Amino acid sequence: MTGLLHDVLRDRAEETPAPYIDPDLIIGHAERRLWRRRATTGVAALAVAGLVAAGATALPDLFPERDSGAPAHSTGGFTERKVGFAVGDVIHYGSRSFSVGADVASYVQTDDGFVFTSPDGDVWFFDGTGSEQIGSTGKKYGYLRADDTGSLVAWVTLTEDGAPQYVVYDTNTRSEVRVDDASAGPGSADDIGGAYVYAVDDGAAYWRNEDGIVRYDWASGEITLLTQWREAEEGFDGEVPTPDLLDVAGGTLAFDRVGVDGSTIRVGDSFDADVPALPFGWRGLLSPAATYIAVEQGDEVAVFDTATQDEVTPTVDGYPFLSFYGWVDDDTVMVFAIKDLGGSTYPADFLACDVPAGGCDVVSSAEVTQGSFALPVGEKVD
Numbered sequence: 001m002t003g004l005l006h007d008v009l010r011d012r013a014e015e016t017p018a019p020y021i022d023p024d025l026i027i028g029h030a031e032r033r034l035w036r037r038r039a040t041t042g043v044a045a046l047a048v049a050g051l052v053a054a055g056a057t058a059l060p061d062l063f064p065e066r067d068s069g070a071p072a073h074s075t076g077g078f079t080e081r082k083v084g085f086a087v088g089d090v091i092h093y094g095s096r097s098f099s100v101g102a103d104v105a106s107y108v109q110t111d112d113g114f115v116f117t118s119p120d121g122d123v124w125f126f127d128g129t130g131s132e133q134i135g136s137t138g139k140k141y142g143y144l145r146a147d148d149t150g151s152l153v154a155w156v157t158l159t160e161d162g163a164p165q166y167v168v169y170d171t172n173t174r175s176e177v178r179v180d181d182a183s184a185g186p187g188s189a190d191d192i193g194g195a196y197v198y199a200v201d202d203g204a205a206y207w208r209n210e211d212g213i214v215r216y217d218w219a220s221g222e223i224t225l226l227t228q229w230r231e232a233e234e235g236f237d238g239e240v241p242t243p244d245l246l247d248v249a250g251g252t253l254a255f256d257r258v259g260v261d262g263s264t265i266r267v268g269d270s271f272d273a274d275v276p277a278l279p280f281g282w283r284g285l286l287s288p289a290a291t292y293i294a295v296e297q298g299d300e301v302a303v304f305d306t307a308t309q310d311e312v313t314p315t316v317d318g319y320p321f322l323s324f325y326g327w328v329d330d331d332t333v334m335v336f337a338i339k340d341l342g343g344s345t346y347p348a349d350f351l352a353c354d355v356p357a358g359g360c361d362v363v364s365s366a367e368v369t370q371g372s373f374a375l376p377v378g379e380k381v382d
Contacts, residue, residue, distance in 0.1 A: 077128055079111045081148065081327070083334045083350050083363040086116070086374040091126070092350075092364055100126040106380040108146035108153060112171040115153045117142055117380070123155060125171055134174070135167055144378035145197045145205070148249065148288035148327065152218060154205045156182055156195045164195035168205050168218065177218055182207070201248040213245050213271075226253075227271040243271055246283060252290035252306070256282065265295055267306040278304050279311070289330040292355055303333070303355055312356035319349075325375050331355045336375070338368060 082094035086104035090097050091114055100116065102124060107116035113127040115134070121142050123135040137143065141156040141164070151172035156164050168178040182195035198206040203218045212228040227243065243257040246265065254267050257277075264277035265284050278284075280302070281295030292312065294303045303313045316322055319337040326334040335351040346368040353360040366373075374380065 077111075078109060078113050079149070081109060081329065083328060083352050084109070084376050085336075085350060085364075085366070086376075087366070091116070094363060098126065098128070100124070101131045104374045106143060106378055107374055107376055108144045108378040109376050110146055110151050110153055110171045111149065112151055114376075115144055115146065115169070115171065116374075117144065123169075125169075125174070127171075132174075134169055135176075141195070142380055143197075145200045146378065147200045147202065150200075150203065152177070152200050152203065152205070154197045154200050154207070156197060166195070166197065166205070166207055166216075168200075168216070170218075178205070178216060178221075180207075180216070182209075198245045199248040202251055204248075206245060206248055247286045247293075249286035249288055249290040252286065254284045254286050254290075254293055256284075265293070267293060276309055278309055285324075285326070287327045287330045287333075287355070291330050294324055294333065305356075314353045314355050314358035314360070316351070316353060316358075316360055325377055328352050331357075335360065 078093075084091065084093045086092065086107055089101055089103050090099055091104060091107065093109075093114075098114075100114065102116075102118045102122075104116045105119045105121075107114050109115075113125060115123065115125050117123055117137055121137045121139045122133055123137055123144070124131045125134045135155070136157055137155050138158040140158070144153055144155050146153045151170050152168060153171065154166065154168045157167050159165055164182040166178070166180040166182045167176060169175070170177050194208070196208050198208075198213065200206075205216045205218070206226075207214060207216065209223075211225050213226045215224045215226055216222075217224070226245075243255040243266075245253060245255050247254040252267060252269060253271060254265060255271055257264050257266065265281040266275050266277050267284075267286070267290065268275045278293070278295060280297045281293075281304075282297045284293045284295045286293050286306070290306055292303055293306050302311050304310065305312050314333070316335060316337065319339060320341050321338040323336040324333050325336055328334060331354060332352050333355055335349075335353050337349045337351060339347045339349060348366055348368045349362045350364045350366070351360045351362050
């Protein structure tokens with residue numbers, strides 16, 4: 001949850017009586033980085049930030065009847081990415097909605113449907129007609145990684161003796177394509193070390209091992225070391241990766257050069273890419289073709305052209321709180337926006353905004369409370 005939204009919801013919850021919340025529309029916790037901005041006069045920045053923890057009560061007149069979607073066991077029926085969110089056991093996908101049969105704690109989209117975790121950490125796949133359990137993350141890990149296109153999804157699971165393993169699953173063939181031990185890497189799974197999947201991109205998964213950050217290629221089975229771990233510099237506790245991987249899109253890496261004097265985000269085809277640093281940023285999310293990156297540093301947020309480092313942040317006016325949480329396509333960003341922070345519940349819009357043109361369309365709306373809901377970003381927020 002972003003500190004800003006957490007504080008806003010907490011302060012207002014303390015000032016007002018607890019609202020009635022329909023238990024059927026409450027789900028388990030979810031967590032994910034979100035794009036955020038405080039609405040100010042003039043052109044404000046948009047950015048990546050922590051995650052929102054909020055409950056969503058769908059407005060009944062804004063959503064169609066629940067739709068079973070594609071034929072049973074079809075593939076490729078969900079190739080188009082759309083602005084979406086989940087409440088309870090319902091995933092909203094553009095103007096459509098699907099009951100997936102279990103509460104959604106976190107979820108991602110593939111070309112064949114939605115992969116989601118339930119609050120107990122089980123992993124499920126919904127193909128448009130029904131859901132089947134395909135694995136488990138364990139409550140400790142509880143996150144998923146998927147690409148902007150394709151059928152691969154990756155997560156960390158636990159063996160019977162509690163050891164972490166990496167899993168890559170193909171929603172087209174409905175089968176695991178890779179299982180690797182994930183006990184390597186400096187530190188523990190609770191800090192900068194341990195098991196972690198960074199991204200899935202173009203048939204490859206990016207994760208950690210005892211040497212550093214690696215890329216696993218699904219077609220060839222090859223594992224390539226991209227950057228090694230290093231000894232900690234003075235001023236750091238423990239070891240840190242050099243640099244740290246933030247996102248991958250179209251084979252392009254967004255990475256953070258971490259040092260005692262601060263960090264800078266760079267975008268290139270390798271960690272050794274000699275490219276200029278972005279003007280600022282601690283976190284970053286690439287558009288599908290890596291044309292743009294949205295970044296956050298403290299309360300500063302922006303969208304930059306990755307080739308020129310020019311700022312191309314779209315203007316979204318009229319909202320006291322904004323969060324950008326994903327990309328529909330290479331020049332359309334998903335936006336979660338609260339319209340009014342004055343009450344105990346908060347009317348919110350889910351928008352698609354053009355980059356760099358800046359035009360926005362409201363795709364759907366919901367009532368936000370101090371509960372939680374899920375976004376198609378693969379992580380859950382407490």
